[in-house]
Amino acid sequence: MYLHTNGYYVQNDMLGPDGDFITSPEISQIFGELLGIWCLSEWIGAGKPSRFQLVEFGPGRGSLANDILRVFSQLRGALGGAAVSVHLVEVSPKLSQVQAQCLTGDQSQVSASEDEPVYRQGTSTTGLPISWYRNLDDVPRGFSIYLAHEFFDALPIHKFQGTEKGWREVMVDIDPDEPGKLRLVIVPAPTLASTQLIQADEKRRHVEVCPEGGVIVQRLANRIAEDGGAALIADYGHDGTKTDTFRGFKGHKLHDVLASPGSADLTADVDYSYLRRMAGATVACMGPVSQKDFLKNMGIDTRLQVLLRNCADPSTRAQLIQGYDMLTNPLKMGERFQFFTMLNHSRLTRPEQSKGGKKMAPVPKKGPAPLPVAGFSELGLS
Numbered sequence: 001m002y003l004h005t006n007g008y009y010v011q012n013d014m015l016g017p018d019g020d021f022i023t024s025p026e027i028s029q030i031f032g033e034l035l036g037i038w039c040l041s042e043w044i045g046a047g048k049p050s051r052f053q054l055v056e057f058g059p060g061r062g063s064l065a066n067d068i069l070r071v072f073s074q075l076r077g078a079l080g081g082a083a084v085s086v087h088l089v090e091v092s093p094k095l096s097q098v099q100a101q102c103l104t105g106d107q108s109q110v111s112a113s114e115d116e117p118v119y120r121q122g123t124s125t126t127g128l129p130i131s132w133y134r135n136l137d138d139v140p141r142g143f144s145i146y147l148a149h150e151f152f153d154a155l156p157i158h159k160f161q162g163t164e165k166g167w168r169e170v171m172v173d174i175d176p177d178e179p180g181k182l183r184l185v186i187v188p189a190p191t192l193a194s195t196q197l198i199q200a201d202e203k204r205r206h207v208e209v210c211p212e213g214g215v216i217v218q219r220l221a222n223r224i225a226e227d228g229g230a231a232l233i234a235d236y237g238h239d240g241t242k243t244d245t246f247r248g249f250k251g252h253k254l255h256d257v258l259a260s261p262g263s264a265d266l267t268a269d270v271d272y273s274y275l276r277r278m279a280g281a282t283v284a285c286m287g288p289v290s291q292k293d294f295l296k297n298m299g300i301d302t303r304l305q306v307l308l309r310n311c312a313d314p315s316t317r318a319q320l321i322q323g324y325d326m327l328t329n330p331l332k333m334g335e336r337f338q339f340f341t342m343l344n345h346s347r348l349t350r351p352e353q354s355k356g357g358k359k360m361a362p363v364p365k366k367g368p369a370p371l372p373v374a375g376f377s378e379l380g381l382s
């Protein structure tokens with residue numbers, strides 16, 4: 001099945017209480033703050049390179065980037081003199097405007113020509129340059145921390161059903177009994193996708209594959225291997241265990257995926273086992289770990305206590321506690337939401353320290369152990 005959601009994303013501001021769904025950065029400021037700490041910690045773990053690009057895919061209303069940039073500004077001292085720049089990959093012109101408003105106030109300009117790779121540029125309220133692109137390929141090369149929050153789940157999927165005759169693709173068709181109505185059908189013969197996208201050792205009988213997500217992950221892995229950096233992917237997801245997850249949301253309610261196409265948010269859980277396979281050995285992968293574990297490893301409990309200590313207003317306090325519960329409760333977003341990272345291999349190896357300047361071949365001495373990757377182990381920054 002190939003359903004392109006671009007129409008929906010290009011045309012709507014679907015986020016927030018009045019939209020079709022609400023996301024973690026919109027629920028609590030703590031989410032973005034902890035991800036900001038994660039970015040800083042990975043920059044430090046990489047040896048504090050002098051240029052640091054923060055790249056976000058599908059930034060929605062800009063809330064996550066806004067919270068991260070606030071952390072960068074507050075911890076400016078820790079960033080030293082690094083040249084930090086912000087790069088947003090966004091297909092929706094409407095949302096890019098919402099993001100620009102949130103991040104720059106009115107300090108942004110659209111490009112004169114539609115064909116420019118950078119279609120909008122500005123300066124954040126904290127003084128950092130921000131650029132908008134439609135594609136990862138247009139983002140300049142260099143050490144980067146890539147973030148994708150609720151991005152991969154918005155990309156189109158193919159659906160497949162295991163049958164007695166082998167794998168068959170499931171497609172959207174017009175219902176012959178009710179013209180104007182759509183239905184799902186199992187294609188009787190193999191398709192290119194059904195012969196190419198299923199693993200030989202696949203155990204499931206129903207599988208969803210997102211090849212566009214796979215291509216983006218491969219490009220990310222190549223960039224991280226060549227230029228240094230890390231990617232953090234956070235989404236509703238599983239590690240190759242779930243089958244039929246394709247669903248629609250409209251006005252915060254589940255919505256028939258086939259009804260009124262283009263008007264509802266269509267989404268499928270991210271299959272991290274597929275993303276890991278597509279990244280291959282080019283990068284080191286960690287996760288997926290549950291959002292609850294990731295945020296607890298990042299110190300969400302301590303951060304909540306600090307905010308509560310500094311806040312007397314009962315309704316803000318209630319909101320902070322409610323947001324914390326929504327993000328971490330296993331029955332809410334705590335378990336179904338999963339975090340996954342791809343890292344440059346050098347990030348996890350102990351650097352060799354050789355004694356330079358001597359004529360004799362130096363005996364390499366092992367450098368200090370690499371910093372643990374925050375969020376993915378209990379030794380996070382908490």
Ligand code: SAH
Binds near residue numbers: 024
């Ligand atoms: N990350 C945000 C928004 C998630 S909604 C949050 O968590 O609140 C998905 C976002 O991805 C939207 O900004 C949408 O416009 C964007 N998007 C969807 N498909 C895209 C694509 N193919 N390329 C770039 N951005 C895309």
